[in-house]
Amino acid sequence: MTYTKRFDGRKFDEMREIEAKVGVIPRADGSAYFAFGDTKAIAAVYGPRPLHPVFLQNPEKGIIRVYYDMLSFSVNERKKPGPARRSMEISYVTKKALEPIINLSAFPNTVTDVFINVIQANASTRCAGINAASMALAQAGIPMTDLVGAVSVGFVGGAIATDVIKEEEDYEEDGEKMVSDIAMAFLLRSQKLSLLQLDGKIDSENLKKAIEAAKKACAKIYEVQKKALKETK
Amino acid sequence: MEKDKQTMEESTENSKIIVEEKKRELVVPGEIVSSGSAFLPGENTQKEGDEIIATRFGLLDKEGRLVKVIPLSGIYLPRMGNIVIGKVEDITFNGWLMNINSPYKAFLPISECQGFIRKGEDLSTIFAIGDMVIAQVIAVKAKGVDLTTRDRGLHKIDNGLTMTINSSKVPRVIGKQGSMVSMIKQETGCNIVVGQNGVVWIRGDEIEKELLAKEAINLITEKSFTDGLTDKVQAFLESKRK
Numbered sequence: 232m233t234y235t236k237r238f239d240g241r242k243f244d245e246m247r248e249i250e251a252k253v254g255v256i257p258r259a260d261g262s263a264y265f266a267f268g269d270t271k272a273i274a275a276v277y278g279p280r281p282l283h284p285v286f287l288q289n290p291e292k293g294i295i296r297v298y299y300d301m302l303s304f305s306v307n308e309r310k311k312p313g314p315a316r317r318s319m320e321i322s323y324v325t326k327k328a329l330e331p332i333i334n335l336s337a338f339p340n341t342v343t344d345v346f347i348n349v350i351q352a353n354a355s356t357r358c359a360g361i362n363a364a365s366m367a368l369a370q371a372g373i374p375m376t377d378l379v380g381a382v383s384v385g386f387v388g389g390a391i392a393t394d395v396i397k398e399e400e401d402y403e404e405d406g407e408k409m410v411s412d413i414a415m416a417f418l419l420r421s422q423k424l425s426l427l428q429l430d431g432k433i434d435s436e437n438l439k440k441a442i443e444a445a446k447k448a449c450a451k452i453y454e455v456q457k458k459a460l461k462e463t464k
Numbered sequence: 465m466e467k468d469k470q471t472m473e474e475s476t477e478n479s480k481i482i483v484e485e486k487k488r489e490l491v492v493p494g495e496i497v498s499s500g501s502a503f504l505p506g507e508n509t510q511k512e513g514d515e516i517i518a519t520r521f522g523l524l525d526k527e528g529r530l531v532k533v534i535p536l537s538g539i540y541l542p543r544m545g546n547i548v549i550g551k552v553e554d555i556t557f558n559g560w561l562m563n564i565n566s567p568y569k570a571f572l573p574i575s576e577c578q579g580f581i582r583k584g585e586d587l588s589t590i591f592a593i594g595d596m597v598i599a600q601v602i603a604v605k606a607k608g609v610d611l612t613t614r615d616r617g618l619h620k621i622d623n624g625l626t627m628t629i630n631s632s633k634v635p636r637v638i639g640k641q642g643s644m645v646s647m648i649k650q651e652t653g654c655n656i657v658v659g660q661n662g663v664v665w666i667r668g669d670e671i672e673k674e675l676l677a678k679e680a681i682n683l684i685t686e687k688s689f690t691d692g693l694t695d696k697v698q699a700f701l702e703s704k705r706k
Contacts, residue, residue, distance in 0.1 A: 261537065279539055279567045290606065332493070334519065337541065340607065341567040369521040372538025372632070375493035376510070376519055420494040420517070460521060461490045 233409070234388030238398045246382065246394040246448055251362070251459035253370050261371025263459070265363035267394055269353035274363035276371040279341035287342075293335030294342055297326040299360055301349040321357045322347075328361050328416040328426035332377045333368060343373060354397045354412075355383035361416050361426070366456050370463065379425060380452035381416035384441040386433045391440050393448050413438070415445040419453040422446065488525065488689060491518040491533060498531050506532030523689055534689075540566045540631035540661040542609045546601045547618075549626065549659035550611070552591045560591050562599070562611065565628065565661045569608035572599060576612035578619070596621040598657060598665065617657075624655075624667025625674050629685050631662035636688040637681055644684065644694055651701040652677040676704055 237243065247268030256262035259275035266272070279293050287294070299322040303312045314322075325347065335343065345368065347360040358381035365379040385395035387402050388409045395412055402410045411431025418425055424442070433441070491497060497509060498516040505511045508520040509531055518524070522535040542548070542564065550562035550570055559573035574581055577590060591597055598618050599611040613619060629637065637658050638645050645656055654668035654677045664681060668674045680697050687693060 260539065281567050281569070338567060369493050370537060372520060372522075372535050374508070374519050376512075376517065377494035378492060418494075420496075457492050457495070460492045 233404060234390045234392075234402065237392060239396060241394075243390055243392050244444055244447065246451065247396070249452065249455050251366065251455050253366055253459050253463045259367075259371075261367040261369070261373070263363045263366035263370065265359050265366065267355060267359050268396070269351055270349070270356055270359045271351040272347055272349050272356060272359035272363045274348075274360065274367040275346045276343065276364070276367045276373070277346075278343035278371075279335065279338040279373075280344070282340060282342035288340040290339050291336065293338035293340070295326060295329065295333060295335070295345060296342055297322045297329065297345045297347065297364070299325055299347045299349075299357070301352055301356060305349050305352045321360070324426055324428060325357060325361055325364065328379055328381065329364060329368065331423070331425050332365070332375045332379055332418060334374045334376060337374060343368075343371075354395050354400050355414065357381070357414055357428075358383050358416070362452060362456065366460060369460055377418045377420045378453065378456055379416050380419045380449040380456065381414065381426060382445050382448040382452065383412060383414045384445045384448075385413070386411040386431065386437055386441060391437065391444050393444050413441050413445075415442065415449075417446060417449045419449060419456075488523040488534075490522070491524045492521055493517075493519055497524055497533070498526075502529070503531040504529050506530040508533035508535060535632050536689075537630060538632055540564070542566050542568065542570070542601050542604055542661070544601055544604055546660040547598065547657075548601060548611070548661040549596055549598050549621070549657065549663035549665055550661070552593050552595045552597065555587050555591075555593065560587065560597075562597065564609070564611075564659075565631065565663065566609075570599075570601075570611050571608060572597070572611040572613065576602070576610070576614055578613050591620060596626055596663075596665070598659070621665055624665055625678065627664050627666070627678055627681065629662045629664060629681065631660065633685045633688055634658055634660055634662055636693070637664070637684050639694060644697065647694060647698055648677055648680050648701070651698065651705070652680070676701065679704075 250266040252264040255264045256275045261276040264273045282288050300318050303310050345364050349356045361381035385392045387399050411433045414428045416426035495518050496515045505516045518533045520535045522533040548564045550564040552560050553563045554561040562570040564570045602612045603610040652673045657665040666674045666677045
């Protein structure tokens, strides 16, 4: 283990300060704000509403569409707005992470739109986005069987670090990248994985450790999400 | 200055009252509301193993052996027999397409329209685009609902004002056996029709009275699910009347 002290002085199993708020966008059917320290995301849910074009409609159940984007001022160098390879991929995996919890069988031929915008980014934006979207869906009154919580766990220089920041994502030793960043999402009550993305290298033993660390962190996120939802009127 | 102080004191007093009020428990989706076989799952809950979980965000309500969740939000799903207030969006050769604040299209055919319509008559003389119409749901199909205006009290709205509230708050606005809405009617002297889709039509002889009724309905939607709401709204209306 070469990475012994974290850049921002946190413990290895400690997350950044979490902030969650529900109902931040008055005109949306449901909305939420979620922040891991400097990583801040807002999510808005519209629907269920009519879906066009008609060939996308599913007569068995309603579908969801997820749109994820980082706002142009969210990073140090201006991000060109609009869909790109990265944001389309994250939209897709976010949709896959949220699909197991929602039950739209009462709303056939409709669509529920989820818009996630990152207003400030410092790593694990997709996790903040998923957390916000899960709360926004609940507030919109969508039938759901669970809530989703997501957190990124890094394997940085041989150590498992919960909730990585940008500096840790770019951690190098002798000019070689020594980090694996694992984004994970859990169904919070049933403790099932709904998203697991990994870039970098990791052995199976450490991956198991990382999953356990994420589970522990998600339990805290669940409490925060519940509290935020229950504080709305 | 003194006046400001006084209002400050008043507002803190009000907040105290709100804290003291008994509130039903809020539950989030996936939360376990009951375990074992003491309760049966009702609306917006489902059984998972030995436990009953909530499937929607709302207030927990235990009645007898039944446990259910009263939703606080969500869109309107039309049911047969519902009285709704819709807005004409399009006119086709055989009827009107209406927006009833639901994901499904609502169609009002000529055959379900009151009065005689001559062959080739311009349909916009009956209901034009943008008109608000009180109608009843007579059929719910896969791709939409059918409406009718062939009953008493179903007609075009040509005066007064309409407002939109969340459809899940409609039972609060109506109250038990219409107690809330009839109280507002009595206090303000306005005629009020509450559509199940959350559109409310208020008509009184003065605009001030209509706006007062609107304010009272907004108060109900904000403070729904607190005990003694009818008395509170009555007190509010009485204080405004003076």
